[in-house]
Amino acid sequence: MSTDSVPTPIPSTEADFVDTLSCPLSLRRVFFSYGMSAIAFSLAGLALLPLLAILGKILAAGVPAFKWEMLVSLPAPAGVVDVPNGFAHAILGTLTMVGLASLLSIPVGILTAIFLVEFKADVAWAKIVRFMTIVLSGVPSIVVGVFAYGVIVLTTRSFSAIAGAFALAVIMLPIVVLTTEEALKLVPVSQRLASAALGGSQLQTTWRVVITSALPGITTGILLAIARAAGETAPLLFTALFSQNWLEGLTSPTPSLSVLIFNYYNEPYPERSQLAWTASLVLLLLVVVTSLISRFLTRSRLKLG
Numbered sequence: 668m669s670t671d672s673v674p675t676p677i678p679s680t681e682a683d684f685v686d687t688l689s690c691p692l693s694l695r696r697v698f699f700s701y702g703m704s705a706i707a708f709s710l711a712g713l714a715l716l717p718l719l720a721i722l723g724k725i726l727a728a729g730v731p732a733f734k735w736e737m738l739v740s741l742p743a744p745a746g747v748v749d750v751p752n753g754f755a756h757a758i759l760g761t762l763t764m765v766g767l768a769s770l771l772s773i774p775v776g777i778l779t780a781i782f783l784v785e786f787k788a789d790v791a792w793a794k795i796v797r798f799m800t801i802v803l804s805g806v807p808s809i810v811v812g813v814f815a816y817g818v819i820v821l822t823t824r825s826f827s828a829i830a831g832a833f834a835l836a837v838i839m840l841p842i843v844v845l846t847t848e849e850a851l852k853l854v855p856v857s858q859r860l861a862s863a864a865l866g867g868s869q870l871q872t873t874w875r876v877v878i879t880s881a882l883p884g885i886t887t888g889i890l891l892a893i894a895r896a897a898g899e900t901a902p903l904l905f906t907a908l909f910s911q912n913w914l915e916g917l918t919s920p921t922p923s924l925s926v927l928i929f930n931y932y933n934e935p936y937p938e939r940s941q942l943a944w945t946a947s948l949v950l951l952l953l954v955v956v957t958s959l960i961s962r963f964l965t966r967s968r969l970k971l972g
Contacts, residue, residue, distance in 0.1 A: 722951075729948030732941040738949075742911055742927075745936050752938055754946050756913050760828065760922040761950075763914060764907060765896050767832030768839055773889055776843025783844075784851040785873045797848075804841035811837050812902030820906060828914065828921040831907030835899060839892035846888025850881040883964045890961035894954045900925040924950045 740753030779800070783793050815834035820826055854877050862872040878885070907921040909930060914921055924946050931943035 725944065725947050725951055728941075728944040732945050733948060734945075737942070737945055741913070742931075742942065743938065745934070745939065748938055752942060754922075754924065754927055754942060754949075756910070757922040757924045757927040757946065758949070760907070760910075760914050761897060761924045763917075764828050764831040764835055764903070764921060764923065765893055767828065767917075768835035768896055769889070769893060771832065771836035772839040772843055772892065776840050776892075777847050777885065779844045780847035780851060781873060781878075783848050785869070785877065800841045800844045803837070804845065807901075808834075808838055808899055809901035809905075812905035815902060816905040823918065825918055826906060826908035826920045828907055828917045828919070831903050831921055831923070834902035834906045835896040838899060838902065839896050842892040842895060843888055846891065847881070847885045850884025850888065851877060853884065854880045887961040887964045890957050890964070894957040894961075897957070898925060898950060898954055900929050904929070924953075 734753075736751045737753035737755075738758065739755050740751035741756055742754065743750045743752040779796065783797055811834050815830055815837065819830035819833050823830070858876050858880060859872055862876045863869075867875070903923050903926050907923060907926070909926045910920045910922045912922075928943045928946050928950070931939040931946075934940060934943075
């Protein structure tokens with residue numbers, strides 16, 4: 668009988684446990700351990716491969732073509748190479764629509780999460796709201812764009828920044844609700860009880876104790892929602908459309924980085940293609956910086972907790 672088939676005795680004392688750990692492993696177990704470790708590292712590298720490929724391609728194509736004037740200039744006419752060429756109008760349009768979407772979705776999302784966690788007078792209604800929020804988070808963005816087109820564009824008879832912001836707000840809303848809800852749940856019950864013992868009402872406890880403690884987590888969710896909205900393309904094709912000029916108003920077609928990339932990538936003019944790659948680089952940096960800030964806030968929250 669091989670030694671591998673002999674059952675290992677269960678250690679009864681600390682000394683026996685230390686002796687068990689110090690026993691040499693069989694050769695088969697060593698090979699199995701190293702083999703599984705190699706498979707795990709290979710699969711982890713395989714999971715990172717698409718991200719690294721995307722980053723490498725965007726950096727390789729976007730960095731050499733980047734010029735600071737691109738951040739303050741409008742796109743040059745197609746085929747013209749002796750004038751400044753940039754996408755400042757798309758940056759402004761993206762920031763405008765994401766900002767408006769944040770004003771719409773963040774207050775509603777936070778208040779909805781507070782209702783789900785702190786005010787549970789109607790448990791059945793809270794379950795319905797939570798379920799619908801989860802369903803909304805899984806709705807494809809192009810469907811949201813079609814919905815916003817029917818609600819805003821057809822009503823106002825115009826593509827606009829307001830329509831684009833409305834579509835982005837619908838996409839951001841479930842992210843804000845779900846992340847804020849989880850952040851509120853992490854606040855210890857003892858803090859709520861301490862506030863109540865000091866005579867604080869439920870409203871005072873919620874705003875002065877719970878929200879304050881959960882603020883890093885809430886901010887993280889908001890930043891993740893902003894990063895998601897900044898990279899959306901399909902909803903804006905149905906709502907904001909695009910423009911080659913500066914933003915004229917909230918009720919006019921509005922340029923954005925994602926739609927600029929979509930429009931310019933396959934054009935036959937090299938300067939337009941380079942502009943698309945550089946815009947991709949700027950959009951990527953915007954999303955990465957936002958994600959890093961949210962990551963930093965998450966770690967700060969864990970350290971404080």
